Amino acid sequence: MTVRKIVVMGVSGSGKSLVGERLGDLLDVQFFDADDYHSESNVQKMANGIPLTDEDRRDWLTDLADLIRREAGLVLACSALKKTYRDQLRTGDPSLKFLYLKGDFETIWSRHAQRQDHYFTGQDMLESQFLSLEEPDANEAYIIDISATPEAVLKQCIAALSIKPQDDLDQ
Numbered sequence: 001m002t003v004r005k006i007v008v009m010g011v012s013g014s015g016k017s018l019v020g021e022r023l024g025d026l027l028d029v030q031f032f033d034a035d036d037y038h039s040e041s042n043v044q045k046m047a048n049g050i051p052l053t054d055e056d057r058r059d060w061l062t063d064l065a066d067l068i069r070r071e072a073g074l075v076l077a078c079s080a081l082k083k084t085y086r087d088q089l090r091t092g093d094p095s096l097k098f099l100y101l102k103g104d105f106e107t108i109w110s111r112h113a114q115r116q117d118h119y120f121t122g123q124d125m126l127e128s129q130f131l132s133l134e135e136p137d138a139n140e141a142y143i144i145d146i147s148a149t150p151e152a153v154l155k156q157c158i159a160a161l162s163i164k165p166q167d168d169l170d171q
């Protein structure tokens with residue numbers, strides 16, 4: 001297994017934390033959530049229903065690139081919505097692999113609605129994520145269809161990264 005540094009990307013509610021955590025366990029590398037690296041003012045902004053700007057995300061991405069550089073292996077859940085953001089993350093390690101959790105607004109909104117106690121809420125906020133999103137193509141990321149169950153989504157990730165035979169996940 002050679003893949004050691006992975007970013008699980010996508011809009012809010014696409015399943016990055018759920019899938020990323022399980023992937024970290026499977027790969028036996030630490031899982032990090034980029035949400036934990038937002039400044040207090042960024043969190044406040046989002047909690048007040050104001051989407052982040054490029055400027056708001058600049059220092060956050062710098063810190064995340066440092067984290068990627070520092071760790072020998074990791075799975076990082078990070079929105080990484082724009083190409084320039086992903087380029088900034090890759091400065092931490094050019095071999096970084098991206099898994100893009102791709103889904104439509106309706107699917108993701110329905111999952112958002114089930115989530116509680118999260119500062120990122122509201123249809124407008126989710127819409128703003130889709131407006132900012134610059135989808136990576138297959139040259140830049142493995143594209144994962146999130147319409148299926150978490151287990152099936154995880155299987156796609158494993159297959160994309162060619163980590164283990166898929167049968168190992170059947171339980």
Ligand SMILES: Nc1ncnc2c1ncn2[C@@H]1O[C@H](COP(=O)(O)OP(=O)(O)OP(=O)(O)O)[C@@H](O)[C@H]1O
Binds near residue numbers: 019115150
């Ligand atoms: N494939 C799936 N099928 C059904 N529910 C899912 C699936 N993936 C994730 N969920 C659920 O959808 C919700 C959002 O998932 P999660 O919190 O992992 O997304 P996220 O991308 O990390 O969001 P955020 O960036 O806002 O933190 C959670 O309640 C999670 O359990």
Ligand SMILES: O=C(O)[C@H](O)[C@@H](O)[C@H](O)[C@H](O)CO
Binds near residue numbers: 011046052080
């Ligand atoms: O780039 C961004 O706009 C942020 O990273 C968001 O995606 C939120 O942090 C996250 O979705 C909240 O859970």
